[in-house]
Amino acid sequence: MTSQMGDPGQLGHFGSFGGQFVPEPLMPACIELEAAFRDAWSDPAFVDEYRSILRDYGGRPTPLTYCKRLSEELGIELWLKREDLAHTGSHKINNVIGQALLTKRMGKKRMIAETGAGQHGVASATAAALLGLECVVYMGEVDTVRQVLNVFRMELLGARVVPVTSGSRTLKDAVNEAMRTWVAEVDTTHYCLGSVMGPHPFPWMVREFQRIVGDEAFGQCNQAFGVPDYVVACVGGGSNAAGMFAGFVDSTAKLVGVEAAGGAAISAGSPGVLHGMRSQLIQDDMGQIQEAHSISAGLDYPGIGPEHAHLAEIGRAEYVSAHDQEVLDALQRLASREGIIPALESAHALAWVLRAAGKEIPAGSRVVINLSGRGDKDVAQVLSILKGESA
């Protein structure tokens, strides 16, 4: 049987979504990259190097943790896939190691990347340092101010951070600027896209580099109890969810993606074309793209990966959303009950589970959340919000 998250073919279509909507100067690079990835991913030596680095350097496999106290409180069995324990603090490392290796394999010496909160930027800078590549990260000017420590981290790692001053000066514009730069430097430079978005082959390639999360979790669940009833992950562009879902899509588990309420591309969006892909987008009635707003910069993207739009359309996955306040509550509850401070992004997934346990999620269900990242980067922001609340 072919997987429901399989090879999307040479044109990268997921049902009516995906594709390659880029200006002609970039098309040859997309075609070259698709061929290079296809070749590398079927080369055991490449796959072995990728897995070895993630094991010996990245800290894989990450554990599957049972949440005893929260499970008792909620009346369900709650498990966490601990991507917060991966090197650099999130699942982002899985993708960048893959793409950095591919960059070298294509004979390029330079990577550019976009970043919102800074997680993908830090991961890209890390992979570039490890493999001896030059790295330039495009980051919205607004985000460089909000995430000043991550800017410094990237610089410590040897990357150059370029503040983007066009448009809304956030993630969407960082992607625009990275693509504009890629046009001019495509001969020497790989664009290390951070999520399952953009033109083919990125949505497929990034999902494949992230499926190690789902494959591991599937095996770990199997060993612990069997197949879970629910697999839940937060979704911005959707790379941690895509990797997680890929491990469970052909099982009986229900798949749930949790978007930020202020950037819910599936429930509040409509089909459109942006950043090289056809997907669900938050746009006005004339097709102009709107800004997304939430407490977590990593989910502030007005679109979603095309494969998620497809999984929603065929009903294989369900997409819900969480509000800022319940996300803050979820973060504090996981911290106080289990001793784990999640990233604000990942706290969206938990927020929905807290709301749905005993309701949409029947009592006694086995629920696995992909805890995509750790919350250290968000502690200062959470502090200032909570202080503001009590004042």
Add this chain to the structure above:
Amino acid sequence: MSAPDLATTLAAAKASGRKILIPYVMAGMTDDWIEVIHAAFAAGADAVEVGLPFSDPIIDGEVIQRAAIASLDRGTTAPSVLAQLAAEVFAGPIVVMTYFNVISHLGIERFCGLAKEAGVTGAIIADLSLEEIGPWANVGDAAGIATVMLVAPSTPVSRTKLIAERSRGFVYAVARMGVTGVRSELGGDMESVVGKIKEASTLPVCVGIGVSSPEQATSVAAVADGVIVGSALVQRLLDGQGPQGAAEFIASLRQAI
């Protein structure tokens, strides 16, 4: 209300040996953008490229981005632009330039209907690749809208042939790898891109992206059938030079080719 047909006009220009000049104007960027189009034709433009603004223009540099934002801030929409064009009689053909979401969100059939009523006979859709052109192509052809395709320095020869076959009206030769904008030098790619297209097609070949001065226009005209000038004109309009400033600049380009 009407404008001459793009493909017919440019084919005739090429046959007569007249070099083609296509200035670019961002629709709705100023109050007098329609007058700028009339002034452009009066100053020697063979066709005018009319930009329909999009929030995320990934092939455009800073100048066109600023014009797009200014236009969107003024409330410009694709239907409002096409309605304004429909009320005019132009001395030369109009080719619109935009991004696919502006068209697909409106609906391809509806867009083509409005464009046809507006007298638009050409479309450059920056992010619509050969791979994804299917749903658009037949509807555009049926509405008499010539789909102008881009060939870049990075485009291989075999792919150039496929693109040239699918292109209508003219083939847009991308002068250099990069986004739109004023450049002091055109670089060495331009001649080989034009040569590649000429091998594959008898359509007129017009060069754009980075062409900004009369001197550059002269060197382009020496190898290609035509010149497209965008950012350098839009910058003048952003500076408030208006239809008269546009006309003087376009006349200087006309003279140079």
